[in-house]
Amino acid sequence: MADNKLPSGIxxxxxxxxxxxxxxxxxxxEKLGELLGLTFQQVQKYEKGVNRVSAGRLFEMSTAMGVPITYFFDGAETFLDHQASQVAEDGGAIHAPVMTSEILDLIAAFQKIEDQSLRKSLLATVQAxxxxFDGKQQSED
Incomplete structure (x- = not known):
């Protein structure tokens, strides 16, 4: 039986x-830790998903960071769908989506583009x- 205190994909x-x-x-x-009365190591553990964030702590973070608490769950539905399909494909192995620095930079830059038509065009280009690339990978297998 799984220990409910262990961190999960969420x-x-x-x-x-x-x-x-x-x-x-x-x-x-370190600065976020100071705002929350935590060490930078604890912030690091939260960010890596090594330690679970309590509801109270998450509320404090949302207040300190100026976002609604639901902000921290954006993408969770996609993760659950992905997790279910991965578990079926991998015979029980669980994979969390990885948000690398490069992905975060891309998202931040994309959000700065105010022109909707340019955003749609860029998104279509990246999707294409x-x-x-996916088609090329499959044909090489």
Whole structure:
């Protein structure tokens, strides 16, 4: 039987969202820790999903970072869908989506583009490139 106190995939999603927001605000882990009365190591553990974030602590973070508490769960539904399909494909192995620094930079830059038609065009270009790459990968297998 699984220990409910162990971090789950959702804890990793919440941790990634904490990291993303902290970087958007240009805060170091140390500075966020100071705002919350934590060590930078504890912030680091939350961001990596190693430690679970309690409801009370998540509320404090949402207040300190100026976002609604639901912000930290954006993407959780996608993760659950992905997790269910991965478990079926991998015979029980669980994979969390990875938000690398490069992905976070891409998202931050994309959000700065105010022109909706340009955003749609860029998104279509990236999606076309991803589709072409995926097709190339499958044909090489």
């Amino acid at each position: 804890d990793r999603v919440v941790g990634q969202r904490i990291r993303w927001r902290r970087k958007e605000l240009k805060l170091t882990q 490139a991803a589709t072409a």
